Amino acid sequence: MYFNGTAQVNEKGHLQIGGVDTLDLVSQFGTPLYVYDVALIRERARGFKETFDKLGVKAQVAYASKAFSTIAMVQLVEEEGLSLDVVSAGELYTALAADFPVERIHFHGNNKSREELEMALDKGIGCIVVDNLYELQLLERVCGEKNQKANILLRVTPGIEAHTHDYILTGQEDSKFGFDLQNGQAEAALQNALNSQAFEVLGIHCHIGSQIFETTGFILAAQKIFEKLNDWKQRLSFEPAVLNLGGGFGIRYTNEDEPIAASQYVEDIITEVKNLAQHYDMKMPEIWIEPGRSLVGDAGTTLYKIGSRKEVPDVRKYLAVDGGMSDNIRPALYQAKYEAVLAGRPLEKANEVVSIAGKCCESGDMLIWDLPLPESDDNDVLAVFCTGAYGYSMANNYNRLPRPPVVFVENGEAQLVVRRETLDDLIRLDLSIQTKIKN
Numbered sequence: 001m002y003f004n005g006t007a008q009v010n011e012k013g014h015l016q017i018g019g020v021d022t023l024d025l026v027s028q029f030g031t032p033l034y035v036y037d038v039a040l041i042r043e044r045a046r047g048f049k050e051t052f053d054k055l056g057v058k059a060q061v062a063y064a065s066k067a068f069s070t071i072a073m074v075q076l077v078e079e080e081g082l083s084l085d086v087v088s089a090g091e092l093y094t095a096l097a098a099d100f101p102v103e104r105i106h107f108h109g110n111n112k113s114r115e116e117l118e119m120a121l122d123k124g125i126g127c128i129v130v131d132n133l134y135e136l137q138l139l140e141r142v143c144g145e146k147n148q149k150a151n152i153l154l155r156v157t158p159g160i161e162a163h164t165h166d167y168i169l170t171g172q173e174d175s176k177f178g179f180d181l182q183n184g185q186a187e188a189a190l191q192n193a194l195n196s197q198a199f200e201v202l203g204i205h206c207h208i209g210s211q212i213f214e215t216t217g218f219i220l221a222a223q224k225i226f227e228k229l230n231d232w233k234q235r236l237s238f239e240p241a242v243l244n245l246g247g248g249f250g251i252r253y254t255n256e257d258e259p260i261a262a263s264q265y266v267e268d269i270i271t272e273v274k275n276l277a278q279h280y281d282m283k284m285p286e287i288w289i290e291p292g293r294s295l296v297g298d299a300g301t302t303l304y305k306i307g308s309r310k311e312v313p314d315v316r317k318y319l320a321v322d323g324g325m326s327d328n329i330r331p332a333l334y335q336a337k338y339e340a341v342l343a344g345r346p347l348e349k350a351n352e353v354v355s356i357a358g359k360c361c362e363s364g365d366m367l368i369w370d371l372p373l374p375e376s377d378d379n380d381v382l383a384v385f386c387t388g389a390y391g392y393s394m395a396n397n398y399n400r401l402p403r404p405p406v407v408f409v410e411n412g413e414a415q416l417v418v419r420r421e422t423l424d425d426l427i428r429l430d431l432s433i434q435t436k437i438k439n
């Protein structure tokens with residue numbers, strides 16, 4: 001069995017994370033429960049930062065908070081000295097509630113509303129990553145009204161799309177995000193931005209995909225961008241102070257995944273950008289990256305109580321747990337795969353193959369297909385690994401299931417950082433109908 005971070009088997013034979021017995025966590029906080037290995041998040045954060053420091057490159061590592069956005073997580077990001085990406089007023093509000101330094105917040109999104117842009121300007125956040133022409137014009141108007149200048153990056157689509165194990169090169173990329181680099185849209189946007197009083201154009205941004213296992217895509221993207229930058233340097237006298245190459249660094253969910261180390265991504269990217277800058281005789285830009293999944297993904301474990309069992313003879317054994325697509329929609333949404341163990345006896349030899357079903361009223365609500373497990377019953381707790389990214393952040397109340405709480409564990413201590421939703425929470429927005437019939 002593969003254990004991430006501080007996960008190990010303790011003297012009782014139970015799964016322990018951050019020095020805390022997971023069965024004790026279940027007794028104290030119930031199930032389902034999201035558990036985060038704080039030491040592992042810190043290790044991942046430092047891994048990125050230290051590589052930039054070692055290579056002597058000015059950089060910002062911005063945590064893409066959409067992967068897991070809560071006040072405690074934002075505070076942890078601040079403790080580790082990273083920057084923060086937000087994609088909505090809600091994520092921005094969370095960051096502000098956590099007192100995150102506004103100058104290190106970057107605002108993303110392909111359809112930021114006027115209200116969101118106003119909020120970003122009013123709060124003085126560090127940078128707005130402009131996605132499209134509509135937004136550029138809207139932001140210019142809002143800046144004009146407020147008599148303010150905005151620091152911006154322009155998000156470009158370099159014509160490279162990362163699929164899990166390879167890259168598609170498309171001349172004109174069919175993407176909802178960003179200004180196309182090849183068809184002149186990016187240049188037109190840059191010219192508009194440079195000619196406007198409203199903007200300080202810090203540089204260029206691109207993000208090629210997610211759960212990427214090689215550095216090839218980042219390198220191809222950097223090459224395509226530099227070809228244009230060279231052109232823009234000659235004709236527009238523009239040289240970016242910042243080059244943001246996005247996130248998307250892959251992690252190990254199952255033994256099919258073979259991620260490379262954070263340091264390797266950073267080293268390869270930096271080497272290429274240094275070469276390109278030298279080749280085109282441009283000054284080395286500050287490099288920004290935006291890891292989400294790779295900072296929190298393998299630090300998260302979800303604990304469930306096993307409930308009903310259904311056997312379809314000669315076909316399949318279903319084991320149902322007390323959560324499902326409401327707390328982890330990734331398997332239903334994109335066939336994501338996970339590994340899991342019985343928290344009380346993680347090393348016991350498997351003697352059956354089961355499929356883990358959620359409790360939602362959807363046939364597609366399956367968490368894991370064909371998982372080898374020791375025979376279990378309803379006294380057992382199932383621990384599903386690597387649920388730290390896009391788990392809680394995509395959680396929902398389908399079937400009116402309350403969202404599970406989040407616990408941070410570190411150095412033998414557990415701290416509740418999001419409480420469990422209650423049944424009252426579920427109806428807190430509901431209003432009764434005004435009955436018109438008077439009797």
Ligand SMILES: *Cc1c(COP(=O)(O)O)cnc(C)c1O
Pocket residue numbers: 064066067085108207209210211246247248249290291292293294389
């Ligand atoms: C989602 C996203 C990220 C983070 O992606 P991960 O795969 O979680 O690392 C970074 N930058 C942008 C613009 C994104 O949309």
